[in-house]
Amino acid sequence: MLKYKINECKNVQAQLSAYFDSEVPTWQRHLIRRHLKQCPDCGCRAKVIEQTDKLLRFVEPVKASDTFLSSVMLRATTIKATQKTHQSIFNRLGCFVESLQMWMRDNIRSYNLVYTFGLIFCVFTMIGVTLYSPRIEKLNPFTQFRSKSSEVQQERLISFEVILQEEPKRSLKIR
């Protein structure tokens, strides 16, 4: 009997918080209520939950400032305007692609041929890029700072340019 009671208490105590928040089914609610009336220990635990909740609600809530709404609406209006501009750009682009497709359909007899050529071109470009890839050092400005040799080379190039820009002295002798 005592073991049964302990088990029942355990079950009820595990459900107490949910019972307090009205998150248990009706049949269980009745059982818990009946148990709480009979069991002082569980009744006391229920009171603890109630008291904790009361204390938590003692903290006064804060409110949004007076300018909050206007600020949100202003920012939302700006976003809406930006979205509209973007939409119009995409619409224009879509119209252009559509008209291009129409033109292709009207002017080129076999439409598939264009796709085939396009595809071949893309494949060859990719192969070309893979085989003869451009030097990364040339493309990336930061890599130039890493190697001193490239710096020296650059300086040489600059000095070479300076020399080239000098006027030829031979022109004086012509007279």
Next chain:
Amino acid sequence: MIVSDEELMLECRKGDMSAFELLVRRYQDALVNYIYYIINDYHRAEDLAQETFLRVFKSASRYEPKASFKSWLYTIATNLSKNEIRNRVRRNTYFLEDMVDEGEDVYHSEFMIDTRYQPDILYEKKERQQLIKKALKQLPENQRLALTLVTYQELSYEEISEILNCSIGAVKSLIHRARQNMKKLLIKAGIGGGVNVKI
């Protein structure tokens, strides 16, 4: 007749700004309050609440009324708040603010007016509020979120499970543990005596 949040959101999807304004009016206080309880900084709470509403507005065009609007709104706010806490912990400013909780007087002006002739009561009330807030802050993140959502936002367990992305059973145990820990922390802080039960 009260228009539901979902209906307002559908109007907003069509580009109706007044529908969006109504939604902001409906949730601004609750949302600022919720974020404030999590991050404990009023100005940042306002910023994050604004950001939440703007995210809702930006994705209005893709909105489908599958889940409740409220859950969606609080999910965004929760994620933003979690990020804020993570960033602050990284910058080591979160725990520092624990000690110095400033700006309280400004945001409880009504409370100030009510009790301005009873400075002792005011002090007691304020101190008690501080202690409760501090205790709340000491809870593990998920427990604090669940407890805040159920106590101050009065959301159902189902809604909380959607927001925290876990099962209803997990929410049940989170709230249960949160209340148990809260009681311990409040007793430790010197409030919440009265009923003493071994938990």
